[in-house]
Amino acid sequence: MKKKIIASMIIGSFALLSAGSFNAEAEKDRKALTEYFVKKFADRKNASQYFPYTPKEELDKNFKWGLKPEEFRLGSYAFNKGGRAQYEEIIEMPPYEDAIDEGKELYEKTKFKNGKSFKDCFPKPEIAGDYPKYVKGKGVETLTTAINSCLKENGEKPWKMTKGKMAKLEAYFAAASREAGKKVNIVIDSKEAADAYARGKKEYYSQRGYLKLSCASCHVQGAGQRVRNEYMSPLLGQTTHFPVYRLKWEGLGTLERRLKGCNKDQGENPHKPGSKWMNELAYFMAYMSNGLPVDGPDVRK
Amino acid sequence: MKKLIITATALSFAFVSANALQEVAKIDVKDVCKVEKVGAPKALEVAKKYNPEAIKLGVEFKRLGIKNREYIKALEEAIKAKKKETVVKYKSKGKEKTKKFDTNFLAERACKFAVRALQQVNEAEKTWRLAVPGDGFKY
Numbered sequence: 001m002k003k004k005i006i007a008s009m010i011i012g013s014f015a016l017l018s019a020g021s022f023n024a025e026a027e028k029d030r031k032a033l034t035e036y037f038v039k040k041f042a043d044r045k046n047a048s049q050y051f052p053y054t055p056k057e058e059l060d061k062n063f064k065w066g067l068k069p070e071e072f073r074l075g076s077y078a079f080n081k082g083g084r085a086q087y088e089e090i091i092e093m094p095p096y097e098d099a100i101d102e103g104k105e106l107y108e109k110t111k112f113k114n115g116k117s118f119k120d121c122f123p124k125p126e127i128a129g130d131y132p133k134y135v136k137g138k139g140v141e142t143l144t145t146a147i148n149s150c151l152k153e154n155g156e157k158p159w160k161m162t163k164g165k166m167a168k169l170e171a172y173f174a175a176a177s178r179e180a181g182k183k184v185n186i187v188i189d190s191k192e193a194a195d196a197y198a199r200g201k202k203e204y205y206s207q208r209g210y211l212k213l214s215c216a217s218c219h220v221q222g223a224g225q226r227v228r229n230e231y232m233s234p235l236l237g238q239t240t241h242f243p244v245y246r247l248k249w250e251g252l253g254t255l256e257r258r259l260k261g262c263n264k265d266q267g268e269n270p271h272k273p274g275s276k277w278m279n280e281l282a283y284f285m286a287y288m289s290n291g292l293p294v295d296g297p298d299v300r301k
Numbered sequence: 302m303k304k305l306i307i308t309a310t311a312l313s314f315a316f317v318s319a320n321a322l323q324e325v326a327k328i329d330v331k332d333v334c335k336v337e338k339v340g341a342p343k344a345l346e347v348a349k350k351y352n353p354e355a356i357k358l359g360v361e362f363k364r365l366g367i368k369n370r371e372y373i374k375a376l377e378e379a380i381k382a383k384k385k386e387t388v389v390k391y392k393s394k395g396k397e398k399t400k401k402f403d404t405n406f407l408a409e410r411a412c413k414f415a416v417r418a419l420q421q422v423n424e425a426e427k428t429w430r431l432a433v434p435g436d437g438f439k440y
Contacts, residue, residue, distance in 0.1 A: 029435065029436075033435070039440060201433075205429040206425035209363075214429070214432060221432065269362070
């Protein structure tokens with residue numbers, strides 16, 4: 001009996017060790033990225049090294065320094081004093097509140113034709129921080145594709161992946177996760193998952209489109225610099241606050257909607273929401289925010 | 302059987318794209334796409350050859366809301382009809398739209414877009430790690 005217990009303990013610890021090792025590269029990346037951003041926004045003295053084109057006066061007046069990793073969930077409002085003041089005024093009466101209520105109703109009252117409901121697919125609503133996840137045989141599933149899988153598996157028509165009902169239901173999931181104090185918890189526990197992460201990472205850092213920009217050009221090296229009057233947000237914390245109410249959209253949109261827009265801004269024919277390319281990109285991006293609090297839905301310009 | 306067909310199709314796509322990527326690496330885009338030198342029909346031919354590969358690899362260029370395949374389609378008609386101006390029809394946010402371009406200018410753009418999209422795939426293979434903090438990017 002004792003022998004059996006010891007043997008199963010050894011097997012168990014091997015399984016645990018190998019499961020842990022699948023995220024080794026991702027953990028190394030996440031730590032380096034966090035360290036880079038903390039260093040970049042650490043203090044005014046070293047700023048010219050990271051912001052060579054930003055006028056000194058702007059660095060003195062407009063920037064908040066000494067940021068902690070958790071603060072990056074606010075995107076550019078973490079360091080942009082002017083933007084932060086406007087943001088705080090807007091969230092006094094958040095424009096997404098009705099959407100949360102409508103999302104809750106969709107979650108609790110939608111009945112599928114077969115008698116089942118969203119609760120059969122997602123027994124608890126505080127799941128926003130657990131997606132995207134790698135599902136064996138399916139590949140990476142974002143919260144958006146998981147909701148559509150639930151609809152399809154129950155004989156329903158899938159929803160539009162960028163806005164509308166999808167964004168509302170996600171807003172409710174995000175709000176419930178925030179209220180429950182959930183953190184981003186992306187898991188890489190197999191070789192297939194690690195490969196999907198690696199592909200997403202490669203795409204994130206590859207220059208593309210007629211402007212030859214990578215996602216990182218703006219959101220890693222370029223984060224904190226301005227394009228016209230807007231500061232570019234950092235990759236760290238970027239997926240924590242979706243879905244977002246964008247003033248430009250005059251409505252709520254999913255992460256897929258934003259990624260499609262970024263892709264277009266690079267000068268490329270955007271990849272489709274729900275495509276393998278976009279799901280794996282989101283998987284990489286979300287892993288970079290692992291451990292940060294879920295902070296959606298939120299408002300952005 | 303279905304799986305076998307899908308795998309075979311995927312493999313043949315990968316093979317064709319790999320060939321195109323190798324081929325395109327040797328091309329001087331300023332040379333093959335310069336309409337003054339090669340003429341609009343030749344530039345269009347190059348665009349027609351490489352843009353489908355760019356579509357397969359998911360790297361097709363898009364500018365002013367217009368995909369390169371839409372530039373190419375409009376150019377084919379304009380060059381056939383020997384028109385100096387090309388009218389491109391495209392969809393933006395569900396609405397049908399049109400835009401006029403000088404045919405020579407557009408032929409050069411379509412050609413460059415098709416070739417550069419593939420060349421950038423090759424270049425990214427060598428450069429993407431340089432932007433990764435803790436890897437090629439020192440901070």
